[in-house]
Amino acid sequence: DQQVKQNSPSLSVQEGRISILNCDYTNSMFDYFLWYKKYPAEGPTFLISISSIKDKNEDGRFTVFLNKSAKHLSLHIVPSQPGDSAVYFCAALPGRDSGGSNYKLTFGKGTLLTVNP
Amino acid sequence: DAGVTQSPTHLIKTRGQQVTLRCSPISGHKSVSWYQQVLGQGPQFIFQYYEKEERGRGNFPDRFSARQFPNYSSELNVNALLLGDSALYLCASSLYPTSGGNEQFFGPGTRLTVL
Numbered sequence: 291d292q293q294v295k296q297n298s299p300s301l302s303v304q305e306g307r308i309s310i311l312n313c314d315y316t317n318s319m320f321d322y323f324l325w326y327k328k329y330p331a332e333g334p335t336f337l338i339s340i341s342s343i344k345d346k347n348e349d350g351r352f353t354v355f356l357n358k359s360a361k362h363l364s365l366h367i368v369p370s371q372p373g374d375s376a377v378y379f380c381a382a383l384p385g386r387d388s389g390g391s392n393y394k395l396t397f398g399k400g401t402l403l404t405v406n407p
Numbered sequence: 408d409a410g411v412t413q414s415p416t417h418l419i420k421t422r423g424q425q426v427t428l429r430c431s432p433i434s435g436h437k438s439v440s441w442y443q444q445v446l447g448q449g450p451q452f453i454f455q456y457y458e459k460e461e462r463g464r465g466n467f468p469d470r471f472s473a474r475q476f477p478n479y480s481s482e483l484n485v486n487a488l489l490l491g492d493s494a495l496y497l498c499a500s501s502l503y504p505t506s507g508g509n510e511q512f513f514g515p516g517t518r519l520t521v522l
């Protein structure tokens with residue numbers, strides 16, 4: 291049972307345009323969400339995060355939006371660059387009231403983003 | 408500053424064998440987590456250790472075990488290897504084991520192939 295879902299296995303965009311990566315979750319106990327980027331032969335690299343008390347967090351070209359009622363978050367990359375081509379993982383953490391399991395990251399399957407020059 | 412390091416990079420074993428994977432966290436980080444990433448899937452949580460104590464365990468059989476040393480490095484052991492254990496094993500370190508703003512930083516992983 292997938293608690294974090296990334297329904298698009300891949301996404302292709304042109305350099306300079308916006309990339310939008312989507313993520314849905316089912317577990318209401320999740321209250322902290324992260325995006326990781328992964329290049330081949332490397333471990334995932336932390337990109338940006340958002341707490342459930344916010345609906346938006348911005349860091350340079352990267353913005354994460356959280357719609358808690360829809361259990362949906364998205365990562366926007368503007369403008370997209372060829373170096374952004376990687377697999378992007380959405381991950382979630384439960385809150386501190388979750389019975390002690392708030393250390394366990396639950397990941398989606400990832401979306402392969404390709405930014406074409 | 409060195410990031411999370413893992414050894415070996417690649418490993419080939421046969422079914423039934425045992426394997427030990429090693430991880431050194433970022434200097435100052437006291438918590439280490441292990442994840443298994445099977446091809447086409449996201450990483451799956453195996454263990455977390457903090458101050459040498461197991462803080463959590465994912466849904467993995469008892470063939471998987473781990474430990475953390477006084478210098479906060481960690482080992483993951485897998486006994487009686489199965490073909491399905493073939494995966495990228497990722498180690499992540501963080502200052503503390505709890506959530507929210509305490510991001511986990513991943514190493515490059517160990518690619519285990521079981522033949």
